[in-house]
Amino acid sequence: MAAAILGxxxxxxxxxxxxxxxxxxxxxxxxxxxxxxxxRGETLEVPPGQRADASSWQVTGDVQLHHVAxxxxxxxxxxxxxxxxxxxxxxxxxxxxxxxLRWHFYDQRGSGASSRPITLPPPGGTWRAMQEVEARLGLAxxxxxVERIRRLLGREQLTLVGHSFGALIALLxxxxxxxRVDALVLVAPAPLVTMPSKGDDLFTQVRxxxxxxxxxxLAAWMKHTFDFxxxxxxxxxxxxxxxAAFGPLYARALNAERPDTRPPDTGAAGGFLSLGLYLSLxxxxxxxxxxxxxxxxxxxxxxxxxxxxRSATTRVVEAIPHARLVELAGSGHFPFEEQPExxxxxxxxxxxxxxx
Numbered sequence: 001m002a003a004a005i006l007g008x009x010x011x012x013x014x015x016x017x018x019x020x021x022x023x024x025x026x027x028x029x030x031x032x033x034x035x036x037x038x039x040r041g042e043t044l045e046v047p048p049g050q051r052a053d054a055s056s057w058q059v060t061g062d063v064q065l066h067h068v069a070x071x072x073x074x075x076x077x078x079x080x081x082x083x084x085x086x087x088x089x090x091x092x093x094x095x096x097x098x099x100x101l102r103w104h105f106y107d108q109r110g111s112g113a114s115s116r117p118i119t120l121p122p123p124g125g126t127w128r129a130m131q132e133v134e135a136r137l138g139l140a141x142x143x144x145x146v147e148r149i150r151r152l153l154g155r156e157q158l159t160l161v162g163h164s165f166g167a168l169i170a171l172l173x174x175x176x177x178x179x180r181v182d183a184l185v186l187v188a189p190a191p192l193v194t195m196p197s198k199g200d201d202l203f204t205q206v207r208x209x210x211x212x213x214x215x216x217x218l219a220a221w222m223k224h225t226f227d228f229x230x231x232x233x234x235x236x237x238x239x240x241x242x243x244a245a246f247g248p249l250y251a252r253a254l255n256a257e258r259p260d261t262r263p264p265d266t267g268a269a270g271g272f273l274s275l276g277l278y279l280s281l282x283x284x285x286x287x288x289x290x291x292x293x294x295x296x297x298x299x300x301x302x303x304x305x306x307x308x309x310r311s312a313t314t315r316v317v318e319a320i321p322h323a324r325l326v327e328l329a330g331s332g333h334f335p336f337e338e339q340p341e342x343x344x345x346x347x348x349x350x351x352x353x354x355x356x
Contacts, residue, residue: 026282028139030290033176036140046148059148066113070094070103077104081164083277084270086112091336096344110137110273118272119236129232130279137276146173157182165190175293183354184298185347188333191312193319194286205307209253218249231275239271264337288319298323299350303331
């Protein structure tokens with residue numbers, strides 16, 4: 001009996017160690033998007049007969065992406081950050097580029113007014129549920145949607161503008177399909193090329209600016225977030241409410257640094273989307289060598305008053321072959337709202353130079 005009990009304990013310990021290892025491992029592997037889709041019986045083809053200026057894009061049989069276009073001229077696809085927090089309205093800067101640029105804003109699958117492919121806890125054990133959420137809503141699914149949008153727009157190449165976490169998606173797309181991107185603009189890019197970070201990540205920056213009560217709230221929020229087995233038992237509404245709760249903590253940290261500033265309004269937060277992207281990232285990865293595949297000339301914009309320090313943004317710049325950094329004075333994490341004229345002029349000048 002004792003031997004049987006001991007054997008059971010060993011098996012349980014092994015299972016727990018295995019679960020911990022898998023939860024630390026990045027479930028997304030660069031260079032595998034097409035293979036992942038094929039394994040799921042999906043393709044990159046989009047349903048025919050759609051208009052580029054439609055208010056929604058049907059990218060798969062069961063996923064529609066909410067879409068708003070602003071301006072005329074060269075198509076620019078905006079990839080929002082969060083993760084899972086689309087802007088409530090098009091950026092103020094988008095209306096200031098005249099007839100030079102046509103900005104396309106879309107809510108990523110699982111957020112805002114777009115389709116939410118998973119709304120209830122997936123069946124099966126923790127590992128199976130992790131795989132399902134990450135496959136339907138993680139980085140591979142997001143990159144596939146960007147490629148589908150390119151086909152829907154009828155463009156040989158995309159001009160991508162990625163903000164915060166969206167900058168990582170833009171970068172990974174440009175490395176997955178280097179020939180499909182003509183220019184990249186990365187705005188306040190999240191320093192997630194390698195994980196764990198060097199202590200200048202967003203959570204660290206927020207924590208250092210909160211009072212003791214706020215720090216306890218943030219610690220509880222993070223503990224709740226990264227308890228993946230428990231979160232996989234939540235439904236979409238509860239998850240979305242939880243991930244949206246980080247916004248007020250960020251706003252309090254921002255107010256401690258810049259009392260007259262508040263983050264712009266966002267659309268409805270993504271629940272399983274945010275969880276799927278965290279699962280894609282894992283706790284440990286290094287994608288710096290993979291990003292050497294990026295061919296497009298890249299502009300990286302850093303707000304001088306961003307909570308994210310310049311050192312974190314510089315690490316992203318150093319990982320990209322053809323990148324240069326521009327710092328905008330008087331701006332924080334949202335320069336397209338805080339300094340729209342300067343932002344619009346900077347982006348327009350870069351893209352005109354790139355065309356020449």
